[in-house]
Amino acid sequence: MKPRPNYSKIIRLTIFMFSTLLVTVASAAVYNYIYLQASPLSLKTAKVVFADGTDAAQAGTNIGTNGTYVQFTSISGWPNATRIYENATVIMNTDPAVDFTCQLSRDSWNGNTGSIDELFVRIYDASATTQGTLDVKAGNTTSFTITHGEVWRIEWRIKWNANALSTDTATVTLALRITGEGTSE
Amino acid sequence: MSAPLLPEFIGILGIDIFLLLSIVTCLFDLPALIQYVYHISAFVGLGQFWITNVFGINEETRFLVYAAYLGIGLANVIFINAYIQARDERIVWTTSFLCGITIPLLLFSFISTSLYLNKIPISLPSMPLIPIEVILATVFVSAITIVGSLIASSISSKRNNRFPPMRKDKEVRK
Numbered sequence: 001m002k003p004r005p006n007y008s009k010i011i012r013l014t015i016f017m018f019s020t021l022l023v024t025v026a027s028a029a030v031y032n033y034i035y036l037q038a039s040p041l042s043l044k045t046a047k048v049v050f051a052d053g054t055d056a057a058q059a060g061t062n063i064g065t066n067g068t069y070v071q072f073t074s075i076s077g078w079p080n081a082t083r084i085y086e087n088a089t090v091i092m093n094t095d096p097a098v099d100f101t102c103q104l105s106r107d108s109w110n111g112n113t114g115s116i117d118e119l120f121v122r123i124y125d126a127s128a129t130t131q132g133t134l135d136v137k138a139g140n141t142t143s144f145t146i147t148h149g150e151v152w153r154i155e156w157r158i159k160w161n162a163n164a165l166s167t168d169t170a171t172v173t174l175a176l177r178i179t180g181e182g183t184s185e
Numbered sequence: 186m187s188a189p190l191l192p193e194f195i196g197i198l199g200i201d202i203f204l205l206l207s208i209v210t211c212l213f214d215l216p217a218l219i220q221y222v223y224h225i226s227a228f229v230g231l232g233q234f235w236i237t238n239v240f241g242i243n244e245e246t247r248f249l250v251y252a253a254y255l256g257i258g259l260a261n262v263i264f265i266n267a268y269i270q271a272r273d274e275r276i277v278w279t280t281s282f283l284c285g286i287t288i289p290l291l292l293f294s295f296i297s298t299s300l301y302l303n304k305i306p307i308s309l310p311s312m313p314l315i316p317i318e319v320i321l322a323t324v325f326v327s328a329i330t331i332v333g334s335l336i337a338s339s340i341s342s343k344r345n346n347r348f349p350p351m352r353k354d355k356e357v358r359k
Binding site for chain 2: 008009011012013015016017018019020022023024025026027028029030031033034
């Protein structure tokens with residue numbers, strides 16, 4: 001005689017398999033979720049910050065909140081002559097132990113840029129030695145390592161073309177990338 | 186991308202072992218209660234994920250909890266293996282169970298735990314992120330299904346007890 005199929009077992013097995021599939025997918029998804037979780041996301045005080053230099057008033061230096069941003073609103077030059085803002089802003093490494101490697105580069109450059117012959121940004125250390133020079137027109141990049149607890153000045157050097165008009169203006173945005181955080185922590 | 190394993194991987198392994206146990210016990214006709222206990226244990230493992238995540242339990246404790254859970258799962262695999270041998274006395278079934286389930290699970294668990302403890306980065310396939318609401322809905326649907334099955338099973342067994350089937354061997358004895 002042919003044995004009767006155990007329907008109860010078949011149904012239970014089907015339910016178990018269906019449930020297993022769901023639980024496996026859910027647990028894998030939870031693992032994926034945990035895997036991508038980063039918490040807590042904390043906030044720290046910036047260790048390399050900008051501050052007003054001695055030429056801040058002439059250059060129209062505006063230091064942003066927390067010293068992580070600086071804007072110059074009145075840097076101007078003469079045609080066919082070089083004008084220098086020796087100390088438009090200073091850059092400070094406030095960490096007592098860590099030296100930070102910085103990379104200064106041109107982020108954007110627009111306006112009547114053809115009327116500018118020279119635009120250099122130079123970084124001087126505490127002993128007035130040049131640590132880096134950024135040629136904004138060429139768009140190069142300069143790197144330097146600011147020592148812990150040091151205050152370095154940033155110089156702007158601009159020369160407009162002899163044929164530049166008084167209505168000519170240009171805007172440049174620079175980016176300062178700082179690495180080295182975590183080397184002693 | 187390669188990265189060291191999280192302790193949750195050990196937990197997932199434990200969950201999968203309990204799910205496997207529930208299916209295997211169903212296939213081998215063990216009491217229905219045991220099948221459900223194993224399946225509910227898998228849900229308990231999933232619940233641990235939620236608890237450890239919500240309460241922000243540290244990694245060491247999480248590992249110990251998941252390792253204990255995995256250990257219980259493996260002990261049950263060995264128990265079921267021994268139980269099948271004692272009940273059926275079929276060496277083919279026991280050996281198949283041993284070589285197909287018990288030994289691979291023991292080995293895989295040992296390797297996973299060792300990988301975690303030694304912080305060896307391994308490459309896992311990246312999966313699309315499923316919204317947490319979908320995960321909760323999935324678990325809820327699954328739990329409802331199991332509870333429904335449990336109720337249906339208990340009603341069915343009560344009905345069978347009321348009208349026990351006549352057995353041939355009993356007839357012979359008479």
